[in-house]
Amino acid sequence: MPITKAYSASAACSPLVLSTIERRLPHEDDIVISIKYCGVCHSDVFMVSDAWGFSMFPMVPGHEIAGIVTAVGSKVSKYKIGDRVGVGCFVDSCTSCATRNVDLEHLMPGLIQTYNCFEADGKTMTYGGYSDSIVVKEGYVLSIPDNLALDAAAPLLCAGITMYSPLRRFEAGPGKNVAIVGMGGLGHVGVKIARAMGATVTVLSQSLSKMDDGLRLGAERYYATSDTNTFALLAGSFDLIICTVSADMDWNAYLNLLKIDGALVILGIPEKAIPVNALSLIVGRRSLVGSLIGSIKETQEMLHFCGEHNIVANIETIDIQDINQAFERLEKGDVRYRFVIDMASLAA
Ligand code: NAP
Ligand code: ZN
Numbered sequence: 001m002p003i004t005k006a007y008s009a010s011a012a013c014s015p016l017v018l019s020t021i022e023r024r025l026p027h028e029d030d031i032v033i034s035i036k037y038c039g040v041c042h043s044d045v046f047m048v049s050d051a052w053g054f055s056m057f058p059m060v061p062g063h064e065i066a067g068i069v070t071a072v073g074s075k076v077s078k079y080k081i082g083d084r085v086g087v088g089c090f091v092d093s094c095t096s097c098a099t100r101n102v103d104l105e106h107l108m109p110g111l112i113q114t115y116n117c118f119e120a121d122g123k124t125m126t127y128g129g130y131s132d133s134i135v136v137k138e139g140y141v142l143s144i145p146d147n148l149a150l151d152a153a154a155p156l157l158c159a160g161i162t163m164y165s166p167l168r169r170f171e172a173g174p175g176k177n178v179a180i181v182g183m184g185g186l187g188h189v190g191v192k193i194a195r196a197m198g199a200t201v202t203v204l205s206q207s208l209s210k211m212d213d214g215l216r217l218g219a220e221r222y223y224a225t226s227d228t229n230t231f232a233l234l235a236g237s238f239d240l241i242i243c244t245v246s247a248d249m250d251w252n253a254y255l256n257l258l259k260i261d262g263a264l265v266i267l268g269i270p271e272k273a274i275p276v277n278a279l280s281l282i283v284g285r286r287s288l289v290g291s292l293i294g295s296i297k298e299t300q301e302m303l304h305f306c307g308e309h310n311i312v313a314n315i316e317t318i319d320i321q322d323i324n325q326a327f328e329r330l331e332k333g334d335v336r337y338r339f340v341i342d343m344a345s346l347a348a
Contacts, residue, residue: 005346006060006131007320012050014057015324021060021127023135031079031141032071033087038129039064039155039313040339042185042246045327047116052269056116062129063089063114064340066144066154076138084150086142086303087134088157089114089293091126103295130320132346142300145307152312155185155338156303158293159313163190163242164302165294166265167197170240174198177237179257181225182244183210186267188337189313190242191217193302196309202238204230204254213336217314225249231257236284244268255280255288263287313338319345 004023007016026032044061046052065087069079079085094110105111112119115128127134144153163186172178178199180190187203194201195218202221203214211222223230231253239262241254246268255264255276266274266288276288294302306312314337318326326339 002133004131004133006127007323007346008058008060008127008130009048010058012055012057013048016048016061016130016327019058021131023127023133024124026071026073026135027137028073028075029138030073030135031069031076031085031138033065033067033085033134033136033141034070035065035067035129035132035134035343037066037151037154037343038062038341039158039185039315040323040326040330040341041155041158042330043158045330046246046269048327051271054116056125059116060127060130061115062131062341063087064154064157064159065114065129065134066150066157067134067343070133073138078138079141079143084144084146086144086153086157087114087129087136087140088142088161088299091136091140092120103297106293106295130323130341132343140296142296142303145303147307147310148303148312151317151340151342152315153303153306154340155189155313155315156306156311157299159186159189159338160193160306160311161294161299161302162186162267162291164193164305165298166242166267166291167194167199167240168298169291170263170265172197172199172240176200176239177202177259179204179234179238179241180219180244181241181254182268183214183337184244184333185313185335185338186244188213188217189311190244191219192309192311193306195219196305196311202234204241210336213314238262241265242267246270248272251275251288252277252280255286258284258286260284261286263289266290313340315340317342319348321345321348
């Protein structure tokens, strides 16, 4: 088994440290990828701290992977050595059910996540992108458009698709008023994508401290949610609100910002149950829905869309040796707007 360098956590909340892991020898439908960059999603922080109660250790986080193909199995047809590719939040899924044909494999129980999961054999743990290589089935590898820099494209593999999917599903486009709640890793990419789709974009942030960036990235309006006037001013304004916040908040106040038939999409995972008044939904026939990443087909579509519109994340590149400080900074919201690990530092 090939040995790979990685940064791993040995237990909940323990720091990430240099270690080695085994990757499988490539099967006939596998691709070997030399990981060049890996984005740091806030989910990585939650997973290492076992915030959701299903973390397994040792854990190598990372599901915003961008790299170069270094070997392909004998039956691989889509990729060749040297191709620029990405891997997102999952590396395998249930293929025996009909849902595979409707591209909802990311919502099926058989989903095998890029890390913190067992492979199809039920015993081999999956390890993520904070490492120097990964072996993935061809069908779960994405092609990264040539015009997008690999480092800034890496966050598209999670942040990009997580925003693109609900924006498409709820038909963000010309004539639609879309609000993005939280100008973080997901939120700032969402502003760019929604604007490129033709929607009128508003950012709802805790403060106005990132307003210049938000307007530059494509938002038309930017409001502070700490200002209670915001909620009176914007009542009934939006066709779609996408919420990237994982903290507790007043959901009824946000639902009240929707137009008739508007939808509020939950992406972040607050610790406590969400209290919602039935009347917040009934009046205005509003919806409160969740969304989870996107299928492989939709992720490839998103990458093509980002290629056409030159959309990448705004990133701060770090060496992997600085990952624990990056986690601390991410928890404080101190990043503009996504940390991306330069995996060349792993060789140092
Ligand atoms: P992030 O970069 O930390 O951004 C989250 C943003 O939320 C912050 O930038 C901040 O924006 C806002 N925020 C933070 N604390 C807040 C508080 N106490 N009250 C109100 N707003 C607060 O995180 P991310 O990587 O974008 O991830 C966001 C969430 O999405 C995480 O919970 C992650 O686990 C989840 N996620 C879900 C999916 C999915 O498929 N559903 C996929 C990936 C990630 P402002 O400073 O602008 O207020
Ligand atoms: Zn993620």
